[in-house]
Amino acid sequence: MSEPEDKAPPAPAPAPNTEGGGTGAGGAVPVTKSSPVPPEAIKAIPVRHYGRWISAAIVLVLFGLVVAAFVNADITWPTVGRYLNQETILTGAVNTLWITLLAMLMGVVLGTVLAVMRLSKNPVMSSVAWGYIWVFRGTPVLVQLLIWYNLALIFPILDLGFYRDEMNDVMTPFLAALLGLGLNEAAYMAEISRAGIQSVDEGQTEAAHALGMTGSRTMRRIVLPQAMRVIIPPTGNEFINMLKTSSLAYAIQYSELLFSATRISSRNLEVMELLLVATIWYLILTTIFSVGQYYLERYFQRGSSRNLPPTPWQRVRRSLTSFRTPSQVGGKTI
Template structure:
């Protein structure tokens, strides 16, 4: 049989295959998202327009933003918040360890502390400390003796009221972080000859910080705002400073806007710090740490640019 195909057979051989055309991807239109965004923008525009047209002297707002009394109040707010948070953190860790102790007395005392301070309002606790002279007329520490009215200043009452209340919440946060560490870690440490306190400091707490840090940051930001309750016992924090000024010049709304702007500034700064702290402690778990805010903005801009080019 001849290897060459006849002209008739050659006519049956198909031509060279033509490659398929490139697929033109058409992005899915999410009309609901755009509609929702339009509604939100419209509501925000209405809110801005309402404030812009209201009887608010914005010149007064700008005048008092950096006024010494307001800045001093903001610094006092920051100071009492930091000290109260430190007191709450240290005491909260101690209460968490007591709560997990096998000693029934320590566990019961810790439970009772948390029950009381979580079950009563912060404002009531502030007044309890500030009016402690109704129960104890003098304070006698052996090396120090004074009238309770002179000893229990607004600053000390605010520190005790905010810090001891915060300790109850930090105790539960720390307890959850400690329980999140696998029990095998403790058993391995004990097998190596570590005692209980050393195991807690060297093994358990460093691993628990990954769980403890995020809610702790939220608690501190909440503390910045809760510290405004200290105005009720005449502690000169930020809100009290604004309240003192508008009681004289009657610019109530203007001073409230100034105070709100300072609270927003403080909470924003510490929110950014909290984010980077969480990112640091997530290194041991996430191989790729979460993007920073700047990286997220760049990613969104790149994504928007790509979608625009595809749409064309």
């Protein structure tokens, strides 16, 4: 006798179609419309970043140790406060700002000319511009300042045909500082301007030439205005760097901020206090111009970005608002 075969379990009945009017094997299936079930609210659990708190605590401890070390150091802090608005220090700060503005102006103008020369198809113009950049970028600023200041050693008399005078009377510390800082800055500004000019699409130049515009007019009216948003950010950084590099003029006896501070400290022997005074003034000047640079960059970004970056005050206000207003996820406040 053969063993009885295993019987398969009966197939489950087809589920009723609740969305459409389909039919099953036994005929029409009644259509049922159930009420929609709302999704379950999301319960957001914020991720705890323990590493952030630990690193922040370590940084605060180290910062506190540095501050405590300077507070407890042998520094006469009332002297620092007394000399912050001293006349000699204020004169040095004004001279620092004045030489920075003039040297930066010379660097921007001459650097733009050098950038155009560098991009010229004339091999003489491009070679001269390349040689200038090579020389002034390849030598330290302090060496250039000393060369200009001691130029009378090799050229005792300045003879220009229409003007003749002794070089010592012409090459004052101010003029030596202006030439040394300005001509050196022109080499760096030439590369910055060249990068900005090359960032403009060549189709802009071709379209301007097709309209009958000359090369110089195309450069002034079409290329340079569009290149400004690329040139402005590094130019602002160069200005702030120039503000600090001007302290090298101390070596050629120009009465800038550092020279004024050291001249006072040589009389009262409070060297560290006067260096801190100069440091505070440098921080004040760089902070003011850093804020100005930010708004200048924001101004030139109007045509390149759809939404302008928020100002520092807007960032603070947004942070305070987001801190006060609770966020909602899935209908629940978290």
